[in-house]
Amino acid sequence: DVKVTQSSRxxxxxxxxxxxxxCVQDMDHExxxxxxxxxxxxxxxxxxxxxxxMKEKGDIPEGYSVSREKKERFSLILESASTNQTSMYLCAxxxxxxxxxxxxxxxxxxxVT
Amino acid sequence: xxxxxxxSGPLSVPEGAIASxxxxxxxxxxxxxxxxxxxxxxxxxxxxxxxxxGDKEDGRFTAQLNKASQYVSLLIRDSQPSDSAxxxxxxxxxxxxxxxxxxxxxxxxxx
Numbered sequence: 001d002v003k004v005t006q007s008s009r010x011x012x013x014x015x016x017x018x019x020x021x022x023c024v025q026d027m028d029h030e031x032x033x034x035x036x037x038x039x040x041x042x043x044x045x046x047x048x049x050x051x052x053x054m055k056e057k058g059d060i061p062e063g064y065s066v067s068r069e070k071k072e073r074f075s076l077i078l079e080s081a082s083t084n085q086t087s088m089y090l091c092a093x094x095x096x097x098x099x100x101x102x103x104x105x106x107x108x109x110x111x112v113t
Numbered sequence: 114x115x116x117x118x119x120x121s122g123p124l125s126v127p128e129g130a131i132a133s134x135x136x137x138x139x140x141x142x143x144x145x146x147x148x149x150x151x152x153x154x155x156x157x158x159x160x161x162x163x164x165x166x167g168d169k170e171d172g173r174f175t176a177q178l179n180k181a182s183q184y185v186s187l188l189i190r191d192s193q194p195s196d197s198a199x200x201x202x203x204x205x206x207x208x209x210x211x212x213x214x215x216x217x218x219x220x221x222x223x224x
Contacts, residue, residue: 033211040121042216043157043201058211090156099145099164099205102212104156 003027006091006105013112019078021108023091031094032074033102034058034066036087043090049074081112116140117204119215128224132189134200136215139183142207146178146185149201151217157201161187192222 007022025032033048035058045058047066055066063085067075074093078085088109092102118137126132134148145164149157161176163169163185169176175188185204189196202215 040216043214045211048211101147101159101162102157102203104158107156 004091004093004103004105006089006108008108009106011108011110013078013081013110015082015112017078017081017112019081019110019112021076021078021089021091021110023074023076023093023105024072025074025093025103026072027093027095027103028071029093029095029103030071032068033092033094034064034074034076035090035092036060037090037107038087046076081110083112086110086112116206116213117202117215119200119202119218121216122219123221124218125221125223126192128192128194128222130192132192132196132220132222134187134189134202134218134220135184136186136202136204137184138202138204138206138213140204140206141180141183143180143183143204144207145205145212146176147203147212148174148176148185148187149203149214151199151201153198189220194222194224196220197222 004025034046035043049055049068065077090107091105094100148161150160151157163176163178173190177186199217199219201217203212
C-alpha cells in the first residue's frame with residue numbers, strides 16, 4: 001500500500017512566521033502535490049512537482065513555495081504566514097502516469113493566529 | 114463554467130436505499146475519472162476509478178461513465194450509516210494532465 005506521511009497533524013503558528021510542512025511518500029512516485037482544502041472551495045492545487053528539483057505552480061501559489069531535494073520528500077513553505085492561510089493542507093503523490101489516482105496523506109490542519 | 118461540477122448537497126438517503134451521486138465535466142476529451150470519499154476531518158480516499166464508457170462495479174459501489182453526455186456517477190447500493198461522507202469527483206482533463214476536483218457532495222445516510 002502507498003503511504004504518504006505528513007509530518008504534523010495539527011499546527012498553530014503566528015502571523016509572520018516561516019512555516020514548513022513536510023511530506024514523505026514511500027512508493028518511489030515521480031509526482032507529488034500540495035493542496036489546500038477550505039469549506040465550500042474544495043481542493044485547490046498550490047504546487048506540484050514531477051521530478052526532483054522540478055516544480056510547477058498550481059492554481060493558488062501566491063504566498064507559498066516548495067522544495068523537492070529528494071524524490072520521496074516534498075516540502076511546502078509559507079514564507080510569512082498570514083491568517084488567510086489557515087486551512088487544511090493535503091499532500092498527495094502518484095506514479096508516472098498522469099491518469100493514475102492520487103494517494104493522499106492524512107493532512108495538516110494549520111491555524112495561523 | 115467550472116471544469117468539474119457536483120451538487121454540494123446535502124443528500125439524505127435512508128439506510129438500505131440506493132444513493133446516487135452525479136458529476137459533470139466540461140472537457141469532452143477527459144480521459145480518467147475517479148471517486149474519492151472523505152470523512153469529516155480526514156483526507157480523501159480513492160473508492161473507484163473508471164476510464165471507459167459504461168458501468169464498473171466494486172462491491173456495493175458502481176461507477177457509471179457517459180462520455181457523450183459528459184457525466185460520471187456513483188451509485189451506492191444498500192447504503193449504510195458508515196457511507197455518510199463527502200464524495201469528491203475528480204477528472205483528468207485533456208491537455209492538463211492534473212486531476213481536477215469537484216467541490217464534493219455531502220451524503221448523509223439516515224438510520
